[in-house]
Amino acid sequence: MSFNTTLAEHLNEMSTLLELTGANRFKIAAFAKAARVAENQTADLSTLDTKDLLAIDGIGKGVAAFIEELAETGEVTDLVSLREEVPAGLAEVLDIQGLGPKTVRQLWQDLGVTDRQSLAKVIDGDEILSLPRMGQKTIDNIKRSLTFASKSNQRLPLGVAARIADKLLERMRETPGVKQAELAGSFRRGRDTIGDIDVLVVTDKEELARAAFCEADDVLDVIARGETKCSIRIEVPTKKGRWKTDPGKKATIGADLRIVPAESFGAALMYFTGSKEHNIRLRERALKQGLTLNEYGLFPDEKGEKGSPQSRGVKPVASKTEKQVYAKLGMPVIPPEIREDLGEIDLEETPKLVELKDIKSELHAHTTASDGHMPLHELVQCAIDRGFHTIAVTDHSRSSVQANGLSEDRLREQREEIEEAKAHFGSKVTILAGSEVDILADGSLDYDDDMLAELDIVVASPHAALTQDPKTATKRLLRAIEHPLVHIIGHPTGRLINRRPGLEPAMDELIAAAVEHDTALEINSHWMRLDLRDTHVRAAVSAGCKIAIDCDDHMPEDFDNLRFGVSTARRGMLTPELCVNAWSKTKLHKWLKSKR
């Protein structure tokens, strides 16, 4: 595990333990924010000196000392003593829906609850009723929540959440009275995992909308059903492709419906799309301009007045569209994917990020020759149907035995088949003969250079030895990046979301080498991978590194994963200029040939 990941875990643990001891809420938030900052740094924070640490937004004297102590000793004294004070199992009690720090603290100190088991025991007793604000309904709610998986572990991969979110959105749009409906939240931001699904609607038949939402397919539980907000919990299919839940565990995801007035739609969409941190920054900005921002609009800030501005009938200065609200805040429209408070607040104009429609080629795809489900002709036809100018055939190399990797003889035979397909499809699309060649554990490639030189395109990817230590992994990947015949590094870390962490190379070194050797790094669009991940893309883009967005297609529907790759790219602020798949045919092929 990289230092930054370990650090983020320690900072998060610190924040949670402080919460359970009833510490100052701003202190709690400061550690949580520092954890997020640590996760988003590409430079190894253990190597920075105090001055550089303090220069990072969100890191002050306290956190800097925390980082330095962790780097030097592998542990942090303050954290260790908190661990002694707070029972280890209490954090998982805090993870239960509906239980916050105040209640958990009370359960712990008054009733001796130390983990979920002991909570389950006291919940049926009479003593629990003696706690303040604790009645039968609250107890029933806790009981119900106890049966669901913990909040923290249930973030779903983007692609799994997408199926549920798309269906829910369609259902709402088909509901009579609904004028407008959109998805917001982390789904709209395109995060690689989704905690819950936010749906916004404008309707003149509110009760119908509430009913359509609360009675949707696979709803397990209605948590809240108010005037403007409904909360439900939906059962997730336990299997989707190669993704499945842990045996015996039911996966669920929460979904919130917000019914908003048409004239507030833009403000509401902003409010429910931005990350918490992005929203706080916007509201602070509003206050500095003598305005106040909420989900109903941007209002003149009438200090001292009681109640919300909209409830007093104050007219907003902007509310109907996101564009209007951002404009009145003196900002360009910020693309949803980067509303994370990672520097976007200070942008002076809307960045031109790569879009789905910009993608004109697929450079990583498999056929039945290795482990794909599509014969060559079907794969090519899929690319034509998408309007791509180029499709690369990149079956697995010989060492990927489990994927029926091609021997050099079989790879040469495939060339003949490709020549035949070129003749058949003519000018409709350019077919490239390539390979997804294994990067072996030592960084050497799975075919001889003579073989690689015969190919139009080489995607080099790690498939085995994915538990190597960071140093070895860095060396291994650097060797592949520096190889003169390699065009693209496929899924550079080999991570599988929620399943395996993959390699943790020194990403800044890889990026520097990729720039120097004109090698592209891939964003693998499959929702189980999304590798490179957003933070890596961001670092790569700012270094001027070329990026490929590919689907690693094995079957026709894999082409649909492109939207996830593109949202990951946008989160990394990738522009079409640096995205090789967005290039014209001429430009792309010129680059490919430059390595031959």
Place this chain on the structure above:
DNA sequence: GCCGTTTTCGGCCCGACTGTTTTCAGTCG
């Protein structure tokens, strides 16, 4: 604990819903 175009001290976003209350605390996003 962090931070500064009113501040090095004193702030730190805003509203909905629920359940327990009878005016609001806790939780959530």
